[in-house]
Structures are given as structure tokens and as C-alpha cells.
Amino acid sequence: MAFPVPSHLPRRPNPQDVSSEILMKIDQATNQTLTASLATSWLAELEATIQATKDQIHDRIHVDLPKFEQQLESSKSVQTRLQSLASNVDGLDRTLSDEQTGLISSFIRTMTAHASLAQQSADASICYQTLSHLLRSRTEYGTLLSLVQRGKLPQAVVACGEFEQLLQDAPAQLHQTNVMLDLKRKFQATKSRLEEQLSEAYTRSVTVSPTCLAILPSVVVRQSEAILSLPDLLSSLSTASLSSHLGTLRRDLMTHYVDYLLRQPASLTISSDNSEHRLTIFPSPPNSEDSAIRLDNVSATLMFLSTHFMAFLPTSESHIFARSLCKPIATSLLSNLLIHSLPSSFELLPPFIALSKQAVAFEDEFIIQLLGDDRSDRPIRTWVDGMGGHYERQRRVNILETSRRIILAPESPPDRFFVDVDIQQDKTPVLIPIQSEEDEAFPYSGEKQVSIKPEEDSWGFGDEEKGGIDDDGWGFDDNAEPEPVPDTVTPPPKEIPAEDGWGFDEEESDSAPFAELQEPPVTNGHEEPEPDAWGWNDDDALDSATEVAWDDPWDDPPEKTSATTNLRPPPAPSIAANNNVLSSPASTSSPRMATRLEKLANKGKKHLNGSSPMSSPVPSAPMSAAKPISVDPPHPPPPASVKSPEKRPPMLTPAVIPKESYLVSGRVRQIINIVEDVLSEGHKFTTSEIFPATETSLPPGTVLLQSALTILDLYRALYPVKFAIRLKSVQDAPMQFSNDCFYLSGEIARLKLAANGSSLAPVTDRLDECRHRLKVLGESWFQDTIEHHRQSADDTIAQAAEGFTFTGDQDRYDECESAINRVVHEIKRLAQRWKGVLNRSKYYTAIGMLADAAVSRVLEDVLALPDITEVESHRLSELCRILHGLEALFISYQEPFVVDYVPSWFKFSYLAELLEASMVDISYLFDSGALVDFEVDELVRLIRALFADTALRTNTINKITAGRS
Template sequence: MAFPIPSHLPRRPNPQDVSSEILMKIDEATNQTLTASLATSWLAELEATIQATERHVYDRIHLDLPQFEQQLESSKSVQTRLQSLASNVDGLNQTLSQPETGLIPTLLRSLTAHATLTQESADATVRHETLSHLLRCRKEFGSILSLVEKGQLPQAIQSCAVFDQLLQDAPAHLQQTNVMLDLKRKFQAARSRAEEQLSEAYTRSVVMSPKSLTILPSVAVRQSETILSLPEILASLSETSLSSHLTTLRRDLMNYYVDHVLQQPTSLTISSEIPENRLTLFPSPPNSENLNTRLDNVAATLKFLSTHFMASLPPSESLTFSRSLCKPIVTSVLSNLLVPSLPSSFDLLSQFIALGKHAVAFEDEYVIRLLGDEKSDRPIKAWVDGMGGTYERQRRVKILDASRVIILSPEVTGDRFVVEVDIRQDNQPEVVPVQVEDDTDASWGLNGSSNSSEAVDDGWGFDDDADPESAPAPASSSLPATEPDPPAEEVAEDGWGFDDEDEADPSPEPEPEEPPEPEANGHDEPDDDAWGWNDDAPADSAQDTAWDAWDEPPTKSSPAVNKASISPASTSSPKMATRLEKLANKGKKHLNGSSPLASPSLVAPRQPAPAPVPSSPPPTTSSPPKKGPPTLSPVVVPKESYLVSGRIRQIINLVEDVLAEGQKFAASKIFLPIETGLPAGTVLLQSAASILDLYRSLYPVKFKDRLKTAVGPMQFSNDCLFLSGEIARIQAATAAKKLAPVEDRLVECRTRLKIMSESWYEDTVEHYRQTSNDIISQGAQGFTSTADQDRYDECETAVSRVVQEIKRLAQQWKGILNKSKYYTAIGMVTEAALSRVLEDILALPDIPEVESHRLSELCRMLHALEALFVEDTHQGSFVVAYVPSWLKFSYLSELMEASMVDISYLFDSGALVDFETDELVRLVRALFADTPLRTNTINKLTAGRQ
């Protein structure tokens, strides 16, 4: 059965001829369809097709019969020639390939015989050449062995060169043969033995040790009677071996006979006795050594080596070896003799100059001429010519190293000293005339007549343009006329009058028609003693008396008079308001803006206490003012002291020594100007300024942890300030001397040190100002909701912490800073805390009664800081001079518990001049309910400032 064709395969095309069609039909027939009739039909069809084809052929032939006959004849002719050609080819093949007589077999036999003969001839030729070359190698190798055994090493080395050439010229087919490889191994062994014996002979001819150098002119070869001269040995050594020996010789020569001789005192002896030449070194005592001897010893060594060794070298190697010694010798002379011997004292320079000249002569004689270094740039001469600059640079390095040791030495707390400074202004004279008033002088205006405002104005000198008629009625009418003046000690203890619990009210009730007394301001009577100071008094007299209390309390005879000696009756004068206003404005001038550190010199006045008043009793109201010129008395400018680190004194001493040495060096004229064209001594003089630059750059980095404390920055500020002043003193002391090369640098260093001192001082104060501000801001959180006990405790903790921090700072800074800076710094930190409290409390929109009492208590906690500004209890505090907001803050604590009548009274009397109008209005609205009285009071406050 036929294999079924898959449907996806292409089908066979229909047959084009009869045979194919019949075959297709036969293929399609099956057992059922195949019959005799079907087969007969196939045969008939096939017969018919054959007959049709025959007829077609016949018709085709007869269509062009002549042409057919012609082609038939041609075919027959081709067939005949093909048969003839085939028979001829068969005959030729028989002739060529006949095994016995054929041409090709005969030719192959002849060629084979010729090739065999040629190969035999070539083999014979190669064998002859190989044997001949091996024979020559054998003879030459035998000669080498004989020479080596006899000790004739130079001849053996020459024979080795010949034999080596034979090995190179050996036929190619002989190179890798066993006999040739074996011959090479034996030759290498023989040559190595010869070179080894030569090296051994060299080591016995040139013997170098740290103590002696021995050179033998000739030496016997081991195990032979042959004697070789040193030139023969050096000439016979291989290039590699000779280079190695010369390198070793140069190294040992530099170590033992150049470097060592230039570094240590040494004696040298030379002996030339048969059969050796010896150079010997002996250590010498250094006490009386002349450094020129060291150069002479090196020169003798070079001369000995040139005579007995370098003359034996081959000419090419001799020049190379001698020149290879030039640079190491010159470098050794510079690094081991001249540079280390460069004196550190100007007095020794003359001897060193002689040594430098000797070194230049040594370079000319031995380096240039003997060793043949004609192309050298003569570094020793160049160094000696620039010796002055080298001396200055080396001294500069040593000076800076010494200063670095001083600067980086550990901090020693006890190694400090006290420095005194004048506290006068820069344009103030040493002796200041102070105006001293008589007892009858009415210019103090403390107990002036109530009906004479002119006398009061003339005495105080406040608000000359103010209208006397606009002043309020004297407040003294509210006080009993029988009130005696309190003693000075009693008033001094409560000069400010802010402590309610310490005050008593001995005065009777006021008359009904008089203004009522304040009810809740913490005062039973107005007291101007706390701020009734006289600005017109000389500032220096106050400084002279107040600052002396830093070291010891003033005596009773001190010219400073306590402000409490002013009669309290005078505090009711209407001029108190004007006085307070001028004092507050004065403080605002010194502290303008939120950052008082912008101008430290204007932060607060230098005097820690108010200007003193005379010690005489105040004039009575019946005393007319005395007219006439004042009496002048000289007052010595007071001094203050601060601590400076002991290292600063060492730095200053070092700077002075360097300047003195530089001046002496510049004046000597023993050296030419240095290469840069600067005058002699310039580098040395500028080293003094470099010491200060090194201090400024190293100290903050080395002691960065110490500068993060409260004490470290202030001590560093003091040190920089003292350095700046000492540089100015040095410049003034050396004004007549030549310091031009370093004058500008010293001025620059002095300026930078002063700036650094001020910067560290200001940055430290600003840091603790911000710390105080942050403690209150984060702890109190605006003083809101203080009626709640927990919130009140948080506020109390923050205020207490600020007080403790400021007291701790005061304790740490007081022993370091001078008084002016100390009080200014503490005042700034205190001012920051008070300003934060003032701002937060005045910003409260509503203050109930309970909160007002608690806020007053919190404010009074900060009153404890007033004790930091008290030097003598008999003189009281001078806190207002350094804390501009103190008066305003003091009144704030009273206003928290004051009535509207009290506020109106204080406003009318001018006690609230430090408050802005909107602040007072906002405070009244926060403290009191919305009533007609509050509205009238606010209108009064608003109208009163217009």
C-alpha cells in the first residue's frame, strides 16, 4: 500500500509525457481496480504513443533529409577518428609506463640514485665541519683550563673571549647537540672560576675597613706562583664585576672616609711601604679641633685614592669613577660639615666664614681639578656665597621650632602672671583735673528749694530747654517733714529700694489733698538714691575709687562717697524723671540694637560705679549757689589688672631676642645681600613676626578643647591683647633702630592679635548671651500660664538656672579679665537674660492677678544678679552702668503688682521713661480689666509722650 502523503506537503504536478501519465495511472490502480482490460488499455495506449513518436521522428528526418544525411556522415567520421585516437593513446601509455623499458620508471631510477649520492656527500661535508669546529673548541678550552690552573688569569680571560666567539660561530646544527651543551657548561665553569679568582685577587689588593684603607700594587694568585699587578686585575675584571666592585668601593669610601671624617674629629696617617700603601684613621678629641682639618683629611684621602687606585683603572673607567665621586662628596661637605656647623650665634660667624672659604678652595682643587668635574656648577661656592641667607633661614627654622615647643607645651594653670593696664581713654591725659565743689556749692542740687526750679536746673544741668512750669509738683510734699536723713550705711544696703521685705514705712499717712502714695510698687516712698548719679562728675575719679575695690576694699578715707549719702528728701524732686530719662538714653546710646557686641568700646562706660559725689554733706536749701571757677586737683589715672599665661612672656622674650639678633646681623655687613635682593637680616627680623603668626595659628588648634570652656577663650583673649601691647612697646623701644624690613609685619601682627583678642572676647560673650536667652526662651516658653503650678515651676527653674549660670560665669571670669571687661561681659550676659524676660512678659496679651504676682516673683529672682556689680556694700551697686535694661526691668517687677494710680504716678514723675508708649499701653491692658479708669489711663499714657 502506498505511503499516504501528508496534507501539508505540496502535491506532485501532473505528468507532461505519456510514460509519466501511464506510470501515474499504474500507481493509482488498486487491487480492486486492476483488471486485464485495464492493463490492455495501458499497453494499447503505450503502443499508440510509440508509433506516434516513430512517425514524428520519421517525419522530422524526411523534412530535411540532406541535412540529416550530412550530420550522419559526420558522426560516423568522428566515431572512426575516436577509435584511432584511443588506439594511439594506448600505445603511448605502454611506451611511458612499461615497468622495464618505460621512460618514467627509467627516469625515476636515475633520480633516486643521484639523490642518494648527493645526501652522502652533504653528510660527509657536515661531519667534517663539525669535527673540525669541535677540534678547535677542544684545543681552545684546553688552553683556558691550562691558563686558569697556572694562575695566568688575564690570559685566561682573553682566551675566554676567543672561546666565546667560537661558541657564537658554531654551526647551527651543532648548537643544540649534547657535546656542545656539555662544552658550554664546562666553559662557563672555567670562566666563573677565573673571574672568581680575579675578584678574590682584587679584594686582597684593595682592602677597605672603617679604620684603614690598604692598596697592594700586586698580589699572588691563590694556589699558583703567578703574581698579578693591580692594573692587570682591574683590566681583566668583567664589566659587571668591575662595576660592582667600584660601586662597593664608592659606598664604603663615602661612608668611612668622607661622611665619617666630615662628621667626627679624626686624625689621618698615610704609609707607603712595600708591598702595601695604607691610609689609617684615628679618632681625635673634639676639644681643640679645627673644622678645616676635616676637609684636609678628605683631601688627603682623595689624593691617596687617585695616586694608588684610580691610576690603575682602565682610562674609560677611571674618568667615570672619579666623576661619580664629585656629587656625593660635594653633597657630603654641605650636609655633614657646612650646614651642621652653621653657628646659631652671630659671634661665631667669623670662624665659620673662614671654614666656608676653605671649603671653596677644596672644591676647586680636588673636585674640579683632581676628580675632573669641569662641568660642575660649583654648589659649595654657591652655598658659601649665599651663606648669609642660609644662616638666616636656618635660624628662622630653629626659632620657629623653639616657639612651636613653647606654644604647644601643656597648659599650666599656675604659670600665669598679672598685668596692670591704665583704664583711661586713649585720648585722656595721665593726670586728669577733677572739679571739686565747696560745701556751699548748689550745683549738686540735691536739697534745693522747692520754690526754685532754676536752682535745680542749674545744679543738675538736665533738659535745659524744658519748661519749668510744666514740671509736676514736688513729691517731697507727700513725705513727712520730720523724716531724718538715714545714715549712709543703711541706705547703701537698700540703695535700689526694690526689696519689699526689707523696707519699713515709718512715715504717717499723707494729707488728703496730696497725691496718694504708691500702693503696690514695692516702695513706701520714692527713692532716687539708686539712680540719682551725677554725669557731670569726672569719670576718672570714679574709676580711681571704684576699681580699687577689686583688689582690696577702700578705706573710710576714700574720696568716693556712697550714693546713699544723698538725702532721700531730694528724691521727690520732679527733676528725677528727667534724670532717669537722660540716664536711660545714655545707656541706649552705649547699647544700640540687639547685639551690643557690634562695638565693644561703646557697650557700657568703663567706670563700674556712678560718678562719685563729694564726701562733704549736701548743701542746705538756704545756701545760695557759689559762683566762681572750680578748684582743680590732679588725680592719678587708675589701673586695672588681668591674668596672662606664662608662655606669653616666653614668646615676648623670644621675639625681643630675635629682633636684637636681626639688628646685629644687619649692622655687621659681613655678608652680601641674599639672592632675593633683600637687605641682610630681613629673614631673621621677619622671623619675629612669624613667631606671632605661629602662635595665632597653632594655639586655637592645639587647645581647641580648652577654648570650648568659659575660661579658655577669655584667657586666650588676654594673651592676645597682652601680646599686641608688648609688640607696640617693642616697636616704640626700637623706634630709633632699623626695623624697616619687619615694621609693617609687626604692625600687622599687632593689629591681628588685637582683633583676635576682641573677637574671642566678643564671641564668647555673645555665646553666653545666646545661652542665657535660650535657657529662658526654652524653659519659660514665654511665661504663659504661670497660674498653673507646673508651668510656674518650669519658669522658676529656667530663671534660677540663668542666675546660676551667670554667677558661675562671673566667678570664672572675675579672676581672669580686667574689671572693665569683666563687668562689661557679665553685664552683656545679664542684659540678654533681662531683655528676654522683658520681651516675653511685655508680649503677654492678658496677665491675671495671680500670674502678675508670680511674674513679679520671677523677676525678683533676677535681682540677685545685682550683687555681681557690688564691690563695696558702702558704695552700693553700679549695675545700671553695665546693664542698660536694669532700671526698666526693676520697674517691671513693681508694675506687675502696682495699681493704675501707681502707674499714673510713676509715669507723671518720669520713672517709666525706659518704657515705650505702646509697651505701657499693652501692659495696662494686660494687667487691668476694661474699665473707664483703664481707658483714661491709656489715654493719659498716649497723650503724655506726644
């Protein structure tokens, strides 16, 4: 029973034909509906359908009956022809394929018989050819073997070639046969024996040793009586064997003869006879001959080789061998003779030029003509044409290598030396008014003093534009003592550009003063050290024998003091420019520091000049660069009651330029000597015209002149890197390096000024650039070193003192005191190390900047305190007085000049007094102009921190505020 189709699925479409419909009906019938009558109806329906179909066919035929009959007849005809063709094909098959009478069977039998006959004929022919070739090969091999055994090597070489060709022409069927393989093995053995005999004969015919070159015209073949000539021997050698022997010969010739003869002196001996040609080398003593003889020796060797050997080589091999010698010989001549003999000084160039000309002639005669090298390729002539450049480049390499060794050499303190430097205040000679001896009534310092009039500026500044006033900055003595007239008038010194106080001029003028060399003195003008007046040596780890005399490291004994040495160092430009207190002339005494105000018992009494005896110092007038400098030692001032006598018209005497000295490393003197020698050599090289200038290269001498400056560039590049650890660990090493740079800069200017005409024209700009860079490098190291120690001092005070707060506590006070002592100790230690290195001006500048950093930090921290108790004020004052010990570093003949180099010193000096002063004292100091360095807000803040809030404090603050407004 069929599976019932679900109702939701689509139904099959109704069938279109009768059979399908009947089948559908049968399919739909069930056991209940299937009956005989139903089946009969299906049969009747099917038969009716068949009958209907037949009727349709019959009707269709009869619609066009003639055409149907025609097609029927055609079909019957085709069927008849098909049967006839099938019978014919079967008969043809029997004719061709019958085993007895068929054509194919007969043809196969005939062809088989013919192939058998042809194979028999071919076998007979191949057997004949094989036997005939084997017989011929046997005969030829016997002949070859006989020639080899009898020593007929040239004929054996010809026979060997013929036999080799015979083997190549052998029939194909013999290639892999045993007899042919055996014959080939025997032939290879005979051929190897032949080549071995030829090679052995060659080695006995051409003998090369380090001292002798022997060539035999003929040689006897071993194990025979045959004599073999050299031409036959060379032509008999195989191409590979001859190339190998010629390569070995070329190597030995270059090693034992060409290179050897070009590197060292030797003598040659050539002997020839019928049995042997010999060339013998005998070494000569070194430096016992002219270098041109070496070229003659190589020429004789090449002629010997060409005559007795290369003439017998085969033409093709002779040309190849000769050409293979050209480049090695030219290269050896350049490297072993010309480049090796390139002179190291200008004086040795003329003989070397003659040698180079002979080398060019050698190249033309032997390398070009004899050996047949290409005429367009002439390496020796090309090198000689550029010989000037080669010489300069080699000199540059040697110069830089020598300089590098000097720069990288370890430090040698004994080689250091001192250099004098002029400290010029003006570019023009200065004349000093001098009074006659008749007017020398009061022999004292010679400083003119004026009183401060009430109508003048309340702050005490001198006005240079006001006539009739020659202020010394203090206003003490009203009379000036004239200098004695010298017996002889010193002529004015040569005009020298003014220096800037740092060892070099700011405008980089070519006429700047140059450093003068001198032998290193023992003490650099220092006196024996004195005990430290401040008592800091108790905690100092320095040995007392090496402790510095803090008054003046450069002071000479009074009897040795001259006009050039008895001078205070001028103030540093950088400090003078930033100093609120104007510096006094160098000839005057340094202003006094603030003293203890509690000792001002007579501050109300007036002197003749209108000032109190214990009044605070009044700021001095600015120094004029053109103002003369007093050179007399200080004398006590005259009594105030004594009047100065009338002055006569002054006499004029030229001012003497003061000198200072600084320490320079010995290596820089060696470097500058090398630079000077190289510049001199470059100048001679340029002006000699010994080498013509070429259009494609630099003018002669340019490389040498540039090499001189490259030495300085090498110094700037290598020294800070090589000695980086020393520059960081040794305190005076950076200052020493700065001095070296300044010295080199001055020496470059001297060399440029001393140059003759335009001899240094190619490197003039580079000279200025190098000089400027050395100046900048020296100044940078100087400034950076100072800044490093300034920052160190500032950090020490800032970190340990912590703003100087709570100093009333003993532990905090001890910490602050320890920090201040460490800073003072470090500054003194640096001063001791630097005083023997730096010149006086730079020494005081450096130490002054360090001291200024310390006092500025103390000023800033103390003035920033919002409240200061009485105990704290006393202790802060004591801490400030510890730093007063630095004043001992700036004393020359008991005259302190600390204010010239420490801009904040006046302000700091008064701070210690203000911390313990009364309100009246502060008001008095303000009225007298002593507190001009303090800002109004600083004074107000300090007064509020020191004093309680009273009406007096308020009035004082209002007074100060109104006085500065």
C-alpha cells in the same frame, strides 16, 4: 490507492507533455474504471506521440540536411583522433614507468648509488673535523689549566678567552655530545677558579676598613709563587667582577671616608712605600677644629685614591668609576657639611659663608677637574648661590617647631602675668578745672547739681546744648566742690589713641596704646572677699574662702587710691549705645535704684531742688567723652540750706589716664618674644646685604619676616584645636584666650611702631592683617563666650519658670525661685572666675550682659502675663528682688553703677515695685518720668493684668496713653 486531495486545496495544474498526461490519467483511474481497453488507449496514445516526435525530428533534419551531414562527419573525425591519442599515451606510459627499461626506474637506481657515495664522503669529513677540533680543544684546555695552576693569571685570562672562543666555534655536531659537555663543565670550573683567585688577590690588594684604606702595588697569588701587579690584576678582572668590586669600593669610600670625614672632625695620615700605600683616619675631639679641615680631609682622600688606584684602572672603567663618585660626593658634602652646618643665628653666617666658598672651590678642583663631572651640573655652586634662602627656610622650620612646642605645651598658671591697659576717653589731653584752696569751703564730692525747673523736659533728660546747666543726672546738690590744687602740675601725657573699651581701637590705628608688661601681682588689685550681702551663700557650693567680694573686685585701699585707680569703669560702648537711659559722667555717683514705694511717706514734700525726697531717680544726662573725670573719693553732700561760695576762675591740670589690668598666659609672652627676635633677625638679615638679591627669588630677609607672622597664624590655628576641651570645660579659659589674642594684637602694633624706617616694609600689610585677625579672634571669643552664657541663663529661666505662670501655686513658685537662684549663682560664679582674668571694663561689660539677659527674660515673661492675682504679684516681686542681688557685682566704694552695664536694670528695678504698687503710685511714677523705659502698651498690659476693670484703671490707662502720644 492515492490519498484523496481535499477539495479546499488548490489543484495541480494540467500537465503539458504527453507522458505527464498519461500518468495523470493512470493516477485518476480506479479499480472500477481501469479496464483493458482503457490501458490499450493509453498505449496507443503514447505510441502516437512517439511517432509524432520522430516525424518532427526527421522533418527538422531534412530542413537543413547539408549542415547536418557536415556536423556528423566532424563528430566521427573527433572520435577517430581520440582513439589515436589514447593509444599514444599508453605507449609513453610504458616507456617511462616500466620497471626494467623505464626511464624513471633507471634514474632512481642511479641517484640512489650517488647518494650513498656522498654520505660516506660526508661522514668521513665530519669525523675528521670533529676529531681535529677535539684534539685542539684538549690542547688549549691543558694549556689554560697549566697557567691557572702556576698562578699565571693574566696569561690564563687571555687563554681563557681564546678557549671560550674555541668552544663557540666548535662544529654543530659536537654541541650536544657527551665529550663536549664534559669539556665545558671542566672549563667553567677552571674559569670560576681563575675569577676566584683574581677576586681574592684584589681583596688582598685593596683593603677598606672604617679607619684605614690600604692599597698594595703587587700581591702574591695563593698556592703559587707568581706575583701579580695591581695594573695587571685590575685589567685581568672580568667586567662584571670589576664592576662589582668597584661598586663595593664606592660604597665603602662614601660610608667610611667621605661621609664620615664630612660629619665629624678627624685627622688623616698617609704613608707609602714599595709594598703598601696606607691612608689612616684618627677621630678628633668634637668641636676642636674648623669645618674647612673636613674639606681638606676629603680632598686628601680623593687624591690618594686617584694616585694609587684609579690611575691603574682600565680607561673605560676609570672614567665610569670617577663619574660615579661625583654625585654621591656632592650630595654628601651638601647634606653632611653645608646643610648640617647651616648656622642657627645671624652672627654665625660669616664663617659659614667662608666655608661655602671653599666648598665651591672643592667642587671645581676635585669633582669637575679630577673626577671629570659635567661642568654644567654644579649642585654645590647652585646651593651656595641660594644659601640665603636655604638659611631662611631652615630658620623658619626651627622657629615654627619651637613655636609649635610652646603653643602645644600644657597650661601653666604660675606663668601668667598681668598687663596694664590704658582706658582713654579722648585722643587729646583733658584739663580739669580746679579751684584754689581758698574756695574749698565744702569738701565733698565736687559734683555740681542743678534743680529741675518746671519748664524743663518732664522726663528729666539734661540738654547739653542748653548753657548754664551742668547736670549730674539726679539734680540733688546744687553746688559743686572744687578739687584742691596739686603742689605740682603733672605734664600732659603723650597723646595716645583712644581705646574702645574692649582692649583695642576700632580704627586699627598704628599708634594705638600698647599693653605694658609687669610681674603678676598676687591679687590683681582685689581686696579680701566679703560675705555675700544677699545670703545666696547658703546654697552655694563654692568654698567661703574663695567667695568673691561682690562690691568691686578691683578696689584698692583708700590710702593707695590714686587718680588712676579711684575711678568707676567706663560704660561699655555697646551697652551705652543701646541703653535708653543716658549714662551720667563717670565722676558722678551712680543713680539710685527704685525703692519700696510703700515707704514713700513724704512723697508730697518738696526739697529745695523741687523734687520729692523719695522720688524715683531721674535719668541722667549723657556722658561727654571730653568731660573731665573727678578723682576724689566720695564725700557726704552738704546740707541743703548751705549755699555754695563764689567760685574763682579754675586752674587747669592735666587729666590722668586710668589704667586697668588683665591676665595674660605666659605662653603668649614667649610667642611674642620669638616674634620680636625673628623680626629683629630679619631686619639685620635685610640690611646686612650679606647675600646678594637674585632676580628669581624674594628679597633677602623676606622669608624670616614672614616666619614671624606665621608663628601667630600657627597659634591661631593650633591653640583652639589643641585645647578645645579646655576651652569648653573651663569657664575662664575662653576669656583667657581672648586676652591672649588682644595682647598679641597690641604687641604687634608696638613692634610695628618701634620698627626702624622701612625695615618691616615687606610684611607691613601682613602685620596689619595679622593684628586685625587677632583682634577679631579675641573679640569673637569674648562675644561668643558671653552669648553662650547669656543663652544658658535665658534658657534656664525660660524652661524652668515657664513664663512665670501660676506662681500662686507653691510648687510653681519654688520652681521659679530655684531657676532664678541658679541663674544668679551661675552669674556670680562666672564673675568670680572672670574677675581675675578680664580687665575691669570688659569684666563689667561681660557680667552686665549676662545680668541683662536674665532680667530681660524676666521682664519679657512677666510683662507678657495676661492676668496677675494679688498673691502672684507679691511672689513675682519677690522673684524679681532675687535678681537684685546682682547689683552687688557693680558696686565701687558703695556706689552702684549697674545701670552703666545693664541696659534693662532701671526698667527691671521698677518692675518689682510696680507689681506691688497701687494705681496712685503708678500714676505718680509715670508723671515723674520714672517709667520712661516702659512702652505704653507694656504699661497698659501690666495695669490690666494687675488691677480689676474699674473707672480708675480706665482713667489711668487713658492718661498713660495720652501722656506718651
